[in-house]
Amino acid sequence: MVNVLYDKAITCPVCKNIFHTKKVRTSATRIEKRDTDFCTHYIGENPILYNVFVCPMCGYAALESGFEEINAAGKKMIQESISRRWTQRSFGEERTILEAIETYKLALLCSQILGHKKGTLANICLRIAWLYRYLSHEKEFEFLTHAVNCFEQAFANEPMPIGNLDDVSLTYLIGELHRMIGHYEEAVEWFGKAVSNPAIKTKKKIDTMAREQWRLAKDAYRKKSSHDQVG
Ligand SMILES: [Zn+2]
Structure with a gap:
């Protein structure tokens, strides 16, 4: 069987540690269906599970698309609020849905600490809701609520597009x-x-x-x- 997952080497912009994280080969992703809120269901490996990078050394976590975007002040905030309390832990192997939820919650926490735009927070919350949906877990609705609140604030105050919307x-x-x-x-x-x-x-x-x-x-x-x- 062809290996659907591959390793990607990442340099943490906060602590400079080099770590590996899994990615799903684009050629191997097969879409089963899309829900009315754009949640995609996949046959086989789900790339959404691997969209958050987490540095095992310092605990900095962010969506792949924004992982590099952190300035000196932001690095200091992560070191003080996250790294100090962080116990080394790697999310670099194959992830379960529950592990993926943990990575998104870490990314959400880092985003809040860094004062990211509401549109970014909304997109993270929406993905957490989808992950709970895959598990048919009622917490889906809690995160849909967070997502819609953040999207409304983004709609009112932030330039379009919001993510890819x-x-x-x-x-x-x-x-x-x-x-x-x-x-x-x-x-x-x-x-x-x-x-x-x-x-x-x-x-x-x-x-x-x-x-x-x-x-x-x-x-x-x-x-x-x-x-x-x-x-
Ligand atoms: Zn790091």
């Missing part, structure tokens, strides 16, 4: 996350905003999804309101 995709996603956690009124509002954005015409798939999920949210909202009145 443009304006329309993010508007849709905020609506869908609200729907998933039962905030139907907010969901209806955000889907309405998405479909009335002229840019959605260039994104056929998002357009279709937004209209479909909008309808579901409206139905759920109506049911909930009539139920609340009866109750």
Whole structure:
């Protein structure tokens, strides 16, 4: 069998330690399906499990895409808040979903310490929610809630794109996350905003999804309101 995972050598920008972390060969990833909040399900190895790099020596953790982006002040903050309490531990082997959740929680902690943008925190929280979803664990909803709160703040205050999300995709996603956690009124509002954005015409798939999920949210909202009145 071809080895789907390979080792990548990383130099930690905080402590200069060189360590290895696993990556999934792109050619080996096979998508099974995508959920309405863009969560991808894979057949075989899931690359999402390996998107956080963790330095085993100092405990600095971040998404691969932002791992190098840390300045001198940030390094000092990590050394003082994380490294001092860190017991050496490697996440450089094959990861279970629970181990992957630990790496994302470490990345979330480092991001908070470093004062990263809300968009970054939102993307980390969304991935933690997905990992819990793979396990059918109820904590998924706690992290969907954190994610939508951070995405809303990012939408209001930060330049687009947020991660790989443009304006329309993010508007849709905020609506869908609200729907998933039962905030139907907010969901209806955000889907309405998405479909009335002229840019959605260039994104056929998002357009279709937004209209479909909008309808579901409206139905759920109506049911909930009539139920609340009866109750
Ligand atoms: Zn380090």
